[in-house]
Amino acid sequence: MVPVKYYLLLSAAVFCIGLYGLLTRENALLFLMSVELMLNAANINFIAFSLQWGNLTGQVFSLFLMALAAAEVAVGIGIILVLYRNFKEINVTVPRSMRW
Amino acid sequence: MAGPFDYSPAIVALPFLSFCVAVGVALSGRDLLPKGGALPGIAATAGSLLLSLWTFFAVSQGETYNETIYTWAAGTQVTGTLGEPLELTFGLLLDPLSAMMLVIVSLVALLVHVFSLGYMNDEGETGLLRYYAGLGLFTASMLGFVVAHNLLMAFMFFELVGLCSYLLIGFWFRRSGPPSAAKKAFLVTRFGDYFFLIGVVAVFATFGTAKFAGAGSFPMMASNALEGEAAVNTFFGLEPQAWFTVIGLLVLGGVIGKSAQFPLHTWLPDAMEGPTPVSALIHAATMVAAGVYLIARMYGFYAVAPTALAVIALVGGFTALFAASMGLVKKEIKQVLAYSTISQYGYIMLGLGAGGYVAGTFHLLTHAFFKALLFLGAGSVIIAMHHNENMWDMGGLKDKMPVTYYTFLAGSLALAGIVPFAGFWSKDEVLYEALVHGLGTTGGLGTALLVAYGMGLLAVLFTGFYTFRMVMLTFHGEPRSDTARDPHGVGWNVKLPLVVLGILATTIGFVNMVPVQELTGLHIDFLHQWLYGPEEGGWPELLGTGGAQYHDALFAEYGAGMDAAELSSLLPAVLSLGLALFGAGSAYVLYGGDDPDPYTDKLGPIKDVLYNNYYQDEYQVWLAEGVVLPLSKKADTFDQGIIDGVVNGVSSVSLFSGSRLKRIQDGVVTHYAAMITLSLTAILVAFALLGGWF
Numbered sequence: 001m002v003p004v005k006y007y008l009l010l011s012a013a014v015f016c017i018g019l020y021g022l023l024t025r026e027n028a029l030l031f032l033m034s035v036e037l038m039l040n041a042a043n044i045n046f047i048a049f050s051l052q053w054g055n056l057t058g059q060v061f062s063l064f065l066m067a068l069a070a071a072e073v074a075v076g077i078g079i080i081l082v083l084y085r086n087f088k089e090i091n092v093t094v095p096r097s098m099r100w
Numbered sequence: 101m102a103g104p105f106d107y108s109p110a111i112v113a114l115p116f117l118s119f120c121v122a123v124g125v126a127l128s129g130r131d132l133l134p135k136g137g138a139l140p141g142i143a144a145t146a147g148s149l150l151l152s153l154w155t156f157f158a159v160s161q162g163e164t165y166n167e168t169i170y171t172w173a174a175g176t177q178v179t180g181t182l183g184e185p186l187e188l189t190f191g192l193l194l195d196p197l198s199a200m201m202l203v204i205v206s207l208v209a210l211l212v213h214v215f216s217l218g219y220m221n222d223e224g225e226t227g228l229l230r231y232y233a234g235l236g237l238f239t240a241s242m243l244g245f246v247v248a249h250n251l252l253m254a255f256m257f258f259e260l261v262g263l264c265s266y267l268l269i270g271f272w273f274r275r276s277g278p279p280s281a282a283k284k285a286f287l288v289t290r291f292g293d294y295f296f297l298i299g300v301v302a303v304f305a306t307f308g309t310a311k312f313a314g315a316g317s318f319p320m321m322a323s324n325a326l327e328g329e330a331a332v333n334t335f336f337g338l339e340p341q342a343w344f345t346v347i348g349l350l351v352l353g354g355v356i357g358k359s360a361q362f363p364l365h366t367w368l369p370d371a372m373e374g375p376t377p378v379s380a381l382i383h384a385a386t387m388v389a390a391g392v393y394l395i396a397r398m399y400g401f402y403a404v405a406p407t408a409l410a411v412i413a414l415v416g417g418f419t420a421l422f423a424a425s426m427g428l429v430k431k432e433i434k435q436v437l438a439y440s441t442i443s444q445y446g447y448i449m450l451g452l453g454a455g456g457y458v459a460g461t462f463h464l465l466t467h468a469f470f471k472a473l474l475f476l477g478a479g480s481v482i483i484a485m486h487h488n489e490n491m492w493d494m495g496g497l498k499d500k501m502p503v504t505y506y507t508f509l510a511g512s513l514a515l516a517g518i519v520p521f522a523g524f525w526s527k528d529e530v531l532y533e534a535l536v537h538g539l540g541t542t543g544g545l546g547t548a549l550l551v552a553y554g555m556g557l558l559a560v561l562f563t564g565f566y567t568f569r570m571v572m573l574t575f576h577g578e579p580r581s582d583t584a585r586d587p588h589g590v591g592w593n594v595k596l597p598l599v600v601l602g603i604l605a606t607t608i609g610f611v612n613m614v615p616v617q618e619l620t621g622l623h624i625d626f627l628h629q630w631l632y633g634p635e636e637g638g639w640p641e642l643l644g645t646g647g648a649q650y651h652d653a654l655f656a657e658y659g660a661g662m663d664a665a666e667l668s669s670l671l672p673a674v675l676s677l678g679l680a681l682f683g684a685g686s687a688y689v690l691y692g693g694d695d696p697d698p699y700t701d702k703l704g705p706i707k708d709v710l711y712n713n714y715y716q717d718e719y720q721v722w723l724a725e726g727v728v729l730p731l732s733k734k735a736d737t738f739d740q741g742i743i744d745g746v747v748n749g750v751s752s753v754s755l756f757s758g759s760r761l762k763r764i765q766d767g768v769v770t771h772y773a774a775m776i777t778l779s780l781t782a783i784l785v786a787f788a789l790l791g792g793w794f
Contacts, residue, residue: 022773092769099767 007048015041028090032076039069104154105165111151112244118144119236126229137232145210152202164639165194166314193249201246204468209239211597212381218594238264242386251310269374281370288367292357299350313643319400326658348408359391359445362419369438380475385468392448403653406660409453410548416449417552424562429710432489433478436570455654456533466522470514473601477508484587491573493581503595507602514605516567517680525609528673539665564683572691615673
């Protein structure tokens with residue numbers, strides 16, 4: 001069996017890629033994709049620990065997390081659509097009015 | 101069985117009810133009451149008088165009443181060395197002193213209501229509902245003050261009385277004078293009441309109770325503490341007696357304001373702007389009496405504070421002389437009476453301060469009647485003169501209005517202290533008490549009493565003079581104006597109160613004829629017996645408000661340490677009578693002619709000083725504008741600059757840092773994400789370092 005630490009390393013790598021994307025990209029769709037990567041990193045963690053401890057709780061949670069990700073995408077795409085309708089582009093640095 | 105004391109609360113409630121009726125009708129906006137609302141007031145005060153007489157009768161049978169009726173706030177914890185938790189209560193104390201005062205107040209109030217029919221209704225005044233509502237509330241609060249069984253309740257009614265005085269002085273609020281006089285009266289008496297309020301709090305803090313009478317009342321606790329039998333809280337490291345003196349002087353502040361004593365007397369002459377019946381009721385017979393009544397009410401407390409007694413006597417003696425000298429030169433009949441009121445209350449203070457509890461109370465009784473009489477008589481003259489109050493426009497009214505003349509004369513003889521009218525007996529006893537206690541007592545108190553006696557004696561001469569100057573100018577000689585030649589008539593409702601009071605002013609002195617007792621050996625000092633009570637048992641032991649107990653406290657080593665010199669009461673009586681007769685006689689000689697000259701004008705600059713009231717008003721206005729106003733401006737600067745500056749400075753730090761910090765939130769979502777990441781990292785690093793993961 002593959003030791004759990006490799007799964008964790010994979011998960012950390014995926015999470016960091018997602019975080020990097022989140023901090024550097026300006027396109028809202030890429031933004032959303034980066035968030036998906038981070039969510040899936042968490043999913044990998046759940047499943048790895050579920051395997052490690054031999055119970056199904058983590059796997060059940062990962063199923064919940066997928067449903068959550070789907071919902072999040074639905075909301076995110078909605079926001080992006082509104083963004084496009086208002087600014088004719090989906091660059092997240094353009095809308096700046098939501099501040100003090 | 102329901103006795104008179106069960107109905108005693110109604111003595112206070114009835115006039116209050118008449119006030120409510122008058123206010124209710126006024127609010128309804130319809131003319132529901134005949135006579136502008138006078139009838140409910142007359143009915144209520146008549147009811148109060150009957151109940152007061154019933155109470156008086158019950159008290160004369162040796163019954164007294166000292167019960168709490170309603171506790172409106174009660175503590176649960178005992179503080180300090182106090183025996184019981186604090187209780188704030190309403191209750192009645194009906195003993196000979198309050199029973200006597202109840203009869204005086206309700207009788208004068210009834211007569212003033214009747215007189216008002218003539219002075220206000222018949223003269224076609226408007227706003228009568230307001231007037232009678234004020235009179236009703238005033239009567240209720242004064243009666244409530246009289247029966248109060250603790251100092252806090254007394255204070256509350258004291259303030260109500262002051263409020264009514266304000267409302268009634270300012271009755272003609274569309275003219276220029278009355279509103280400002282009302283404000284002045286309100287503010288000046290309030291200045292004194294401020295000290296009174298602190299005194300009330302001090303009494304509570306010291307004794308844990310403010311009851312006037314009975315076991316555990318504060319005058320009794322004060323005596324016990326000085327005898328070393330009980331402990332009380334004292335403050336500022338003062339000995340009990342010194343601390344009691346401080347409390348006594350604080351309460352005295354209220355007394356000086358309300359009883360118009362020097363230096364807070366300036367409001368009373370101005371208060372003459374009010375309707376004359378109001379002057380009679382409030383500024384002569386009752387409200388001004390509230391101050392000195394308070395001293396008599398808590399006399400057991402003052403009896404153990406010799407310094408406070410000396411101050412009372414000196415203030416009283418000085419005020420008696422000071423006010424009488426100003427009365428000498430006034431032109432207006434009500435002004436003369438106003439200054440004589442101040443002066444006579446000075447005598448009452450002198451009597452009480454000199455240890456003459458009975459004497460002071462006696463003068464309070466006689467003065468209430470003869471001064472109410474004089475004011476109502478003056479009111480009658482003013483009606484006749486079409487509201488011209490200048491005595492130099494009068495003259496010759498003697499034959500035109502004989503009822504007013506003879507009753508006014510009776511009042512004047514009583515005021516001047518001519519035997520056998522009421523004022524002679526009481527004023528003489530006041531002076532006698534001051535003399536014997538002054539001669540007998542050693543030390544500062546004795547000297548103070550003798551000085552006060554000297555001033556009081558000199559004031560007798562002045563009193564005789566200004567009284568008869570007033571009588572001569574008003575009623576004798578030839579008429580000096582057209583209105584005096586053809587005066588307006590007055591009706592029964594003016595004459596009836598005058599006659600009742602005239603009879604009382606002539607005869608009320610017979611209740612306490614001490615010099616005659618000495619001559620004949622008859623026991624005719626009824627007021628002494630009334631206020632002393634039975635020698636063994638009875639109410640004095642129950643309540644501790646008997647004259648004998650006050651006497652003991654005054655003469656005790658721990659108390660005032662007074663002593664009385666052996667002296668016949670005849671010689672001082674003859675002396676003061678001689679002075680009064682000399683004053684009255686010289687006024688008769690000077691002003692008795694057909695067309696008297698204004699002799700007081702020959703006094704030159706002295707007359708100016710007297711006529712301008714020793715520039716007391718100017719001096720007090722200067723004190724307010726020249727000293728207090730700049731001082732309060734400085735205080736305002738301090739408040740605005742330093743106190744507010746500190747508060748605003750603290751808040752400006754938050755404001756400034758907030759306005760800088762908010763710039764972090766710039767609206768770019770990526771920056772937020774970066775911030776969250778960095779913060780999370782920082783937290784993780786911090787946990788790692790603190791948790792020792794590395």
